[in-house]
Amino acid sequence: MQAWPHWPQRAPTSRQWAWGLAAIPALCLLYVLVLIPFTPGIRDIRKARLEQPAQILSQDGKELAIFKxxxxxxxxxxxxxxxxxxxxxxxxxxxxxxxxxxxxxxxxxxxxxxxxxxxxxxxxxxxxxxxxxxxxxxxxxxxxxxxxxxxxxxxxxxxxxxxxxxxxxxxxxxxxxxxxxxxxxxxxxxxxxxxxxxxxxxxxxxxxxxxxxxxxxxxxxxxxxxxxxxxxxxxxxxxxxxxxxxxxxxKKRPLRIDFERQEEPTGPAPHFAQQLRKWLISWADKNDYNIYTDGLVVHTTLDARLQNWANQAVARQGRSLQGIADAGWNQRDGWNPASPLVQTLVRESPEYRAALKTAPDADAALKALLADKAFMRRLRTDKTRVQAGLLAMDPATGAVRAWVGSRDFTIDGFDHVQQARRQPGSTFKPFVYGAALQKGMNPEDKRPDQAVEIALAGGEVWRPSDASAPSGKDMTLADALAYSKNTITAALMQEVGPAKVVQLARALGVRQSPLDPVPALALGSSPVTLKEMVNAYGTLANGGSYQEPMWVTRIENRDGELLAEFAPTKSEEALDGQLSYELVDMLRGVINKGTGRAIRQQYGIRGDVAGKTGTTQGNADGWFILMHPELVVGAWAGFNDSRISLRNDHWGQGARSALPMVGDLTAKALRARVIDAQATFVAPENNHWWHRLGEALRARWKQWWTPAPPAPNPASKQPAPAPQAPEPAPELPADTAPARITTVPATGLPMPEEVIEESTPLLPLTPGMGWPPTAPPAEPSP
Known part of the structure; x- marks a missing residue:
């Protein structure tokens, strides 16, 4: 086998050592030169020291926030x-x-x-x-x-x-x-x-x-x-x-700390600013701006006066409702350690999970926490804290005018306008009646006020009910909506079909939340956001034309130069103008004689307004949305945990929990002439041939399918009874305790959470309170 040749080994020369040693700093220098482009530039360093955060202004030039x-x-x-x-x-x-x-x-x-x-x-x-x-x-x-x-x-x-x-x-x-x-x-x-x-x-x-x-x-x-x-x-x-x-x-002296956490100023509309920051970051990234350094000045659609009044309305009503909640959840009655709900809330707490690591078993951990008075007091305060949300929009442009996401942003930053999805209760009913109008029905069509049973898949039966027993009398669709009749609405849903109702709700503005096309959707079983509902009612107030919500009108730089300008989006026809007007007219009845009567009686609002109340089962959610031709205002009241309620059937209804916030804000807006007290919803001029043809076909359809009255019996000699006015619905206290929806236990299809609503006819209006008023005052007193 041939051996490898032996090469003689030589030590490096001094010159080689010199080159080797010189190569090390040269390579280091080369590496440093390579890194220089990957370090911040001089221009960036100057900007970091002289950074100018974006300034957010209201429509009337008031500062809302600084994005530092x-x-x-x-x-x-x-x-x-x-x-x-x-x-x-x-x-x-x-x-x-x-x-x-x-x-x-x-x-x-x-x-x-x-x-x-x-x-x-x-x-x-x-x-x-x-x-x-x-x-x-x-x-x-x-x-x-x-x-x-x-x-x-x-x-x-x-x-x-x-x-x-x-x-x-x-x-x-x-x-x-x-x-x-x-x-x-x-x-x-x-x-x-x-x-x-x-x-x-x-x-x-x-x-x-x-x-x-x-x-x-x-x-x-x-x-x-x-x-x-x-x-x-x-x-x-x-x-x-x-x-x-x-x-x-x-060195012998103590620290003597005087600690106080410094909170950032939240401004008058912190939840609005929070949502706007997300949008502005996206806009700035696309247009090569920095919201923290480039001195952007953002002009929004928010009205500083309306925002201030909205904050006051939510704070005032929140305090009132909190007192009611505290009374209902005292230790003797509601917040009892023996209560299954209270024990469930304890098991869901972080403290319980921590206790499991040291306690001998789960029962011991639960028992220790139930006996811990300080912990139970903190848990009760957190779980029974009343929350609320309010949103006001211009229906013609979709411009957001006021936005209150919670009672206190520093305590609860969760936004109950855009983030929270809650069951809307009877505020969803107008979509059922709108779909009925699309199908050819009209507000004066009648349906019997009777018990309803709706068969569901798997042998289930849904039996919606109202606060009072069925009268057996016929009731117009307009009155059924004004008095918020659950039975008639559920039966109407079956006639129209859930898919049509979902389609209309989507077109009007409920476009993000999923809607389950089941019968109970008629009474608001699918959770939605307050923003979606106010937007949908804004579409109705805008003659059936949908407007995408907008909150920014223009963006300028620090020198006042225009960088971007925003206009309302092109409107989309969601509902025929005439049908939209008819539906708004039906919702006037809610205010004039139905569950929203307090708007006129308590807040003195005489203008042309329409709206709807809403309450969910157990009074977990209270809703109210009011439409004015120039402003749509909606409010929600409840708790972050839907298992918690006010434990008060009187104050838990939307007419008493949410309506005061809307009434307070709207009354002040009218009094200050922010909106015109004499503005009216205007019916479209339907002189086109297709409108006339549609009306003729509708009349002919009713003539064909309306059963003829029974022929008189010649043998009967009894005189015909004198005409009588329709029997009025029983007069009960406003917004009485909602009735329960009963179901056969579900075995297949998941049943949506039971939803209830005030269905109490209210007292008739006093002279001069109906619409239109004979001489509406310029500044109505609340």
């Missing part, structure tokens, strides 16, 4: 106590004024210590600023690439800014926990004073947090914070900015 990147108030270096700067430089970067972004000696020493197992940071203040300003571009991973990016960015910052500007920017951008960014918000959060008033001890405490804000949190970890504070003070002594004798005195 963080909760920060920028202060100049001359407004910051000198002790803060002294503590910062002494602790974080004592050669700050001697380097140009990178402290080579400190970097080398940290490298040596790290290799020895004692990991230390060597970042200068400028490097920390680069990391704080650009966490995404630079990153947080402990890698060489990140350190090089950080150093390159630091050099750029040093080339652009003076040392004073770097200190000012750093102290205004560093985070201090609890949504506090910058030294000013930190001073307010931990010591309830401005940054210029901080003492040496307070300055050392805040600077000490920078090593690890959570670890040295003075609220949760006071011992660690105190020790770190004293370390900062010792560093100040070491760097000659604090006398040793002063340090001996100061």
């Amino acid at each position: 990147r963080s909760n920060r108030t920028w202060v100049g270096l001359d407004q910051i106590a000198p002790s803060v700067v002294q503590a910062l430089i002494a602790t974080e970067d004592h050669r700050f004024y001697d380097h140009h972004g990178l402290d080579w000696r400190r970097t080398a020493s940290s490298f040596v210590y790290t290799l020895g197992g004692d990991r230390q940071g060597g970042s200068t203040i400028t490097q920390q600023l680069a990391r704080n300003l650009y966490p995404t571009e630079i990153g947080r991973a402990p890698t060489l690439t990140r350190k090089l990016k950080e150093a390159i960015t630091a050099f750029k910052i040093e080339a652009l800014y003076s040392k004073q500007e770097i200190l000012e920017t750093y102290l205004n951008t560093v985070p201090f926990l609890y949504n506090a960014y910058g030294i000013e918000m930190a001073a307010r959060t931990y010591f309830d004073k401005s940054a210029g008033q901080l003492s040496v001890l307070e300055s050392a405490t805040l600077v000490g947090m920078l090593k690890g804000t959570s670890y040295y949190n003075p609220v949760l970890n006071p011992e660690r914070s105190l020790a770190r504070r004293n370390t900062v003070l010792s560093q100040m002594v070491k760097r000659g900015v604090l006398l040793d004798a002063t340090f001996v005195q100061l």
